[in-house]
Amino acid sequence: MTTVPHLRTEIPGPRSRELHAQREAAVASGFGITLPVFIERAGTSTLEDVDGNTLIDLASGIAVTSVGAANPVVRAEVAAQLDRFTHTCFMVTEYEGFVRVAEWLNEHTPGDFDKRTALFSTGAEAVENAVKIARAHTGRPAVLVIDEAYHGRSLLTMAMTAKEHPYKTGFGPFPEAVVRAPNANPLRGQGADAALAEIERLIAEHGPEHFAALVVEPIQGEGGFVVPAPGFLPGLRRITDAYGIVLVVDEIQSGLGRTGMLFASAHEGVAGDITLTAKALGGGLPLSAVTGRADIMDAAHPGGLGGTYAGNPLACAAALAVFEVLDDPGLLPGVTGIERSIRRHLEPLVDELAVVAEVRGRGAMMAVEFADPGTLAPRSDLAQRVAAACHAAGVIALTCGTHGNVIRLLPPLVIEEAVLEAGLDILTASIRTVVAEEAAA
Template identity: 55%
Template structure:
């Protein structure tokens, strides 16, 4: 089956001609280790030469099935026709002027599309940046300017970036925070409704977690001091945790009642990934601000804060921006990416991926008690691994098996990622344009990896 996004005529097949990684990749890895800072790690050291649809081709001629999408970036594929066409046209026109110096239409058009696509029919405005961390950091700035308050509330298992402020917002220490402090002040962390690991009745998880979070905010911070609450509708790096139903609406309700800006961090969940344009739509959440990046521009660096016009306008003129923010080539790519998402109905495609993946992973869970839970929505699916025999009790995290299964998948030509606060979650983020034959072949490899572990 050919992939759905156009782009280069890459055969949509897994093909292994060497070990993974192969000799040429290993040569390049040696060069990387000599020239690139050691802190920049890689999950799988295969050096890519071409990519598209559901495959990555490396320097050794291997073709690997992609269940990573560059961490949810290449949702429309690595070389979608509309992205390539629009970005190429913009490259030929000009590469940069700095929007803050001499603006251009592409930036404005991206902001207009975001106003149309994001939840809610209220007047909206956007500001464009380069990365998800920049978007989150600027959302905090905007919320503080609007409320004249300083405190920021985040949640257990959340991930929001690697800058100093966003490291403070991020829950997981290693590898994101270890040795890099001190961190920005006035950041407070409260419980997340994590059903699989809730200590008590799972049915009561949403209400109990919301009550605990609100109680901590009220007693330890003071709601009147909180500028923003920031939450991922599905926690990404924390383990693809979908909060128990009812938790997000209760937190949003509390924020609204207390003049707190509710920020939905949709950097990993946004742009069709969960089967809807944005994950917060699942429970009818209309955030005050929404941060996006990753899937927005088909692989080019772009991010945005979009929200209620009166909040977005709180920052003084010149208070928001950056030299490269809303780069014209990245804006053109974003318009091509959105065009592709609409043309191919990628929310529906994400839902179809879930229909294929979840039953097969559930069957694996029935077979192997090391799989504690299968969860996620759309093409954002994960399995949490626990020590054998603990699934219905202690739920002891099993990071070693997660790493071993991932390694076996890599050797067989399937790119998968791990995540989770405890490092024990396998996450699957296939491009939304992947062919169903490749999707099923990737699941075959996962099954074999569990069987042979």
């Protein structure tokens, strides 16, 4: 394998700059961009741009291409389906792939109970339909969400999302009946007991009969890859059981092997009444799913759920290929190995550099947060500069966090050890360089 990253030009190169100028003349400016390079082809864990630069992918399209952006199993299954037909709309005429995807999710999603699955196209659709189903089941209107949460870009999911900019700025008013509850963020001194007590208080204040659903990410995504304090998720399970509230576990970013288990909620031994998947589910094609207790899922009346593209045949073929890769007994132990490598590179920086506040996460869903020592004031400027240094060196890394002060790592679950090591070497060197420049300024 050629040593990576392999850079023939600066990043972005001349052809990417040319295409980006064309993009600016053709595409609405509301679409943001992390790194303005145009991709020509992909490997297992690398991307080659139009200038011939080979970049290390530590983003996986924001956890979408978890089995690689050009996985041969996914490509073969999608190609075979493409030869048969591209679409019929499952609400008009049925096809087997939709059923097979639902069966796999019903079998593998946490929860020892009879399940049903509904397929859609995007993560936001999955969240919105979970709320619809919970409302139909309970007859209640409101949704309880967790601070620092991210659930999507539609109007309802923007209301459920905590981060104001860039997701919500100028787009209101938003749907009502969304109540925000505290998170159990260990770095910020927010323990599980105190957060759960406040959630109990909020439920009592509004009345339990007000809440259809409590929606929670088992590890927060855009909010900063926050792993909740031990006991928080089980506590939410107890509270929702006590008040007849539907517990919706949003595994859109954390699910399907990303954390070293098929579902991140399994680390806490918690099963949602409804579990949401998307991103990695379609192996790069648009697909999302709502999987839950049969009695809850069947509360929606016939015709109440659906979508023209929901569970598209090509996306279902891709999902079945993803499941085949996930069924490899060596895959999840390999994800645990990814976590060990990331921690080995990054955890020493916590003691070495005062502004490196924490390294956290699970499996191949890891992050490093930058904050001033003592006050923990977020340092988004450092995170941005580290990401830019990685990009210039040929490593695709993403920022996240409510204040943009976190670097998140989402390498493909199938990343080669040598590629991962090279990417982590560049990341750690970038962090040291940026912090040294800060100290010298």
